[in-house]
Amino acid sequence: MKLLEIDDLHVSVQGKEILKGITLSVPEGELHAIMGPNGSGKSTLSYTLAGREGYEVTRGQVLYRGDDLTALSPDRRAALGVFLALQYPVEIPGVVTLTFLKVALNAQRRARGEQEFDAVQVLRSVRQNAAALNIPEDMLKRPLNAGFSGGEKKRMEILQMALFEPRLAILDETDSGLDIDALRLVASGVNAQRAPDRGILVITHYQRLLDYIVPDRVHVLAGGRIVRSGGPDLALELEKSGYGAVVEVA
Amino acid sequence: MTALARSIGGHTDAFRHDFARREVELPGGALQWLQDRRRAAMTAFTAIGVPNRRVEAWKYTDLANLLEPDLLPITGSGDADERVSPLLDESNHLRLFNGFLSRCASDDAIDIVDLSALRGEVPDWLRENFGVLACGPDQPMGAASLALMRGGVAIRVRRDNSLALHFSNGASLRPCVSHCRVLLLVESGVSVRLLESHTGETSSGSLRNIGVELILNANSRLEHIRLQKDAADAVHVTSLGAMLRRDSQYRACYAALGARASRLDINIRLTGDRSEAALHHVAAVDTGIADITSVIDHASPNTRSRQLFKNVAGGHGRVVNQGRVIVREGSVKSDSHQLFKALLLSPRAEVDAKPELEIFADDVLCGHGTAIGALDEDALFYLRSRGIPEEEAKRLLIRAFLAEAVEGFGNEAIRDSLWQELEGALTKAAKASR
Numbered sequence A: 001m002k003l004l005e006i007d008d009l010h011v012s013v014q015g016k017e018i019l020k021g022i023t024l025s026v027p028e029g030e031l032h033a034i035m036g037p038n039g040s041g042k043s044t045l046s047y048t049l050a051g052r053e054g055y056e057v058t059r060g061q062v063l064y065r066g067d068d069l070t071a072l073s074p075d076r077r078a079a080l081g082v083f084l085a086l087q088y089p090v091e092i093p094g095v096v097t098l099t100f101l102k103v104a105l106n107a108q109r110r111a112r113g114e115q116e117f118d119a120v121q122v123l124r125s126v127r128q129n130a131a132a133l134n135i136p137e138d139m140l141k142r143p144l145n146a147g148f149s150g151g152e153k154k155r156m157e158i159l160q161m162a163l164f165e166p167r168l169a170i171l172d173e174t175d176s177g178l179d180i181d182a183l184r185l186v187a188s189g190v191n192a193q194r195a196p197d198r199g200i201l202v203i204t205h206y207q208r209l210l211d212y213i214v215p216d217r218v219h220v221l222a223g224g225r226i227v228r229s230g231g232p233d234l235a236l237e238l239e240k241s242g243y244g245a246v247v248e249v250a
Numbered sequence B: 001m002t003a004l005a006r007s008i009g010g011h012t013d014a015f016r017h018d019f020a021r022r023e024v025e026l027p028g029g030a031l032q033w034l035q036d037r038r039r040a041a042m043t044a045f046t047a048i049g050v051p052n053r054r055v056e057a058w059k060y061t062d063l064a065n066l067l068e069p070d071l072l073p074i075t076g077s078g079d080a081d082e083r084v085s086p087l088l089d090e091s092n093h094l095r096l097f098n099g100f101l102s103r104c105a106s107d108d109a110i111d112i113v114d115l116s117a118l119r120g121e122v123p124d125w126l127r128e129n130f131g132v133l134a135c136g137p138d139q140p141m142g143a144a145s146l147a148l149m150r151g152g153v154a155i156r157v158r159r160d161n162s163l164a165l166h167f168s169n170g171a172s173l174r175p176c177v178s179h180c181r182v183l184l185l186v187e188s189g190v191s192v193r194l195l196e197s198h199t200g201e202t203s204s205g206s207l208r209n210i211g212v213e214l215i216l217n218a219n220s221r222l223e224h225i226r227l228q229k230d231a232a233d234a235v236h237v238t239s240l241g242a243m244l245r246r247d248s249q250y251r252a253c254y255a256a257l258g259a260r261a262s263r264l265d266i267n268i269r270l271t272g273d274r275s276e277a278a279l280h281h282v283a284a285v286d287t288g289i290a291d292i293t294s295v296i297d298h299a300s301p302n303t304r305s306r307q308l309f310k311n312v313a314g315g316h317g318r319v320v321n322q323g324r325v326i327v328r329e330g331s332v333k334s335d336s337h338q339l340f341k342a343l344l345l346s347p348r349a350e351v352d353a354k355p356e357l358e359i360f361a362d363d364v365l366c367g368h369g370t371a372i373g374a375l376d377e378d379a380l381f382y383l384r385s386r387g388i389p390e391e392e393a394k395r396l397l398i399r400a401f402l403a404e405a406v407e408g409f410g411n412e413a414i415r416d417s418l419w420q421e422l423e424g425a426l427t428k429a430a431k432a433s434r
Helices: A042-050 A074-079 A097-111 A119-132 A137-141 A150-164 A180-191 A233-249 B003-022 B032-048 B124-129 B140-147 B377-385 B390-406 B412-432
Strands: A004-013 A016-026 A031-035 A055-064 A082-085 A092-096 A168-172 A199-204 A217-222 A225-230 B092-097 B100-103 B110-114 B151-157 B161-169 B176-186 B191-200 B207-216 B221-229 B235-244 B249-256 B261-270 B276-285 B289-298 B304-313 B318-327 B335-344 B350-359 B365-373
Touching: A004 A042, A016 A031, A016 A042, A016 A055, A016 A199, A016 A225, A031 A233, A042 A055, A042 A082, A042 A168, A042 A199, A074 A082, A074 A097, A074 B377, A082 A150, A092 A097, A092 B377, A092 B390, A097 A119, A097 A137, A097 A150, A097 B390, A119 A137, A119 A150, A150 A168, A150 A180, A217 A233, A225 A233, B003 B032, B003 B140, B032 B140, B092 B151, B100 B151, B124 B151, B124 B176, B140 B176, B140 B207, B140 B235, B140 B261, B151 B161, B161 B176, B161 B207, B176 B191, B176 B221, B207 B221, B207 B249, B221 B412, B235 B249, B235 B276, B249 B261, B249 B289, B249 B412, B261 B276, B261 B304, B276 B289, B276 B318, B276 B390, B276 B412, B289 B304, B304 B318, B304 B350, B304 B390, B304 B412, B318 B335, B318 B365, B335 B350, B335 B390, B350 B365, B377 B390, B390 B412
Parallel strands: A031 A199, A031 A217, A082 A168, A168 A199, B092 B161, B151 B176, B161 B191, B176 B207, B191 B221, B207 B235, B221 B249, B235 B261, B249 B276, B261 B289, B276 B304, B289 B318, B304 B335, B318 B350, B335 B365
Antiparallel strands: A004 A016, A004 A055, A217 A225, B092 B100, B110 B151
């Protein structure tokens, strides 16, 4: 059984069709990259998979572990193991990061019928994962993402991924706005979480990230469709000749 | 004459007749100085009357038309209410039931006078300070509370202390009115925490009219935490006047959590150099009106004021934020800022916000801002995408919105009980908005 199966997916936003028939599948244990020029529909795909309101599926289907994903609320999807790292993580002043992590983790556990973690268990788990991402203790005591640098926000997203242990992780332009050191740190955080029962979908504009996170498959998204798929070499080809050439050939 | 005009004239006339008939029987009726102040207050009140929307400062809260047509004056306290006050604290407890002092703590650091029993000799501090603030034509309901006062309490604090003042009223089958006064005098160099709470039984649309005078002598500090949660049919007006002398500091956190209409009518005079006032306000309503209207008067150089009002309106609730800052001639280096923010949870909820500045001095810093909106959709999606169910995510965001105005007040136990009350009001507001 495929972890994620997208078949002929059409999505409209405010009446305008953005995704025009995407077909794509991600098996367990694989990491796929979706690359594409600006406006190709990359973020629309990630928001649709996470269940954001206003992204209307007009045709096709999305199966997650064999079940229809599009019928579920965003929080239900999260509880079932779908995680989206946002391109622009939202600043939430007034909610302490550690409190947020505890509330979110326990909401997911509760929804799955698992025992909730107490404060000590959450703290232990957060600390373990934070250290590897070079996230200092005081960042956890600050309001969520408020005043965080671009790199800090992206690291916080990866920390959540580590903490929530999703089955399917979608990373939307996680490399944008990162300098080379931050990029390496984030990439090693992602690599550490590759696992046989986990699928990862990396959405990116640049090939750069794929120097550090080597994908099993690369898909090129243009004009709301997957126009080419291939192995890791496809990313290098894109880097060399640009999207224009690849999209034209398709 | 229209029916509307008759009913407006009705309350003003009724208050005036009550005064004319009972002037001598009212507490302290035999004290000449007090009688003079009450007469002056009655004159000030009569100039405006019970305000309606044609009075500019009351245009969002048409008090005269929110009141029941006939209000019976409450003349005795009845059986005192001994329930626990919502703001739990170990501090000195005073209770006012139906506007009468019903229980009184004693402490050698504070002097307390029951205003319903004013007669003969009164202490100098009381005569000098009582009936001076919250009784001018700019606070007409405060003027009425002084003129028609039946009870209340005057407190002088001589050493650092904490006080809890709990107001409640009994159930009533007819609409009543209680006029009550409070004076708190904080002596020089003294720090006080005042917890004030208001709860009430269903009372057929009764009016609770309270006048509060706060006098902060030089170098004193007052932290004021106020929780107002009246019955859904009650009308509550508190007129608060404060005088801040040299180097004194007043910090307040007011919470308005329900009534048919509540109005906190504030007038703060920064009369001493380097005096400071910080007013934080939170409102959470699902029905009725929660009105906070403030005037802060920078009457001395180097004075500072801060106002942060945060409101959540759901259902068909309405919140009103009005703030006028006056900087008098010569009050150089005055520093003032006011920020009003509101969250609307329902399309039927309403916010009226009006900041005003009147500046007559150079070299001052004055700013104001207003932001009104719905919950941030991006933030809501973000939290939901992390597994937090919609209702819980909304609650978290609303709490985060209010937190800034509550942080730093009281101690952990006080904040916890304040949050508990807030959560209750927010749950009602969310329910009424579905």
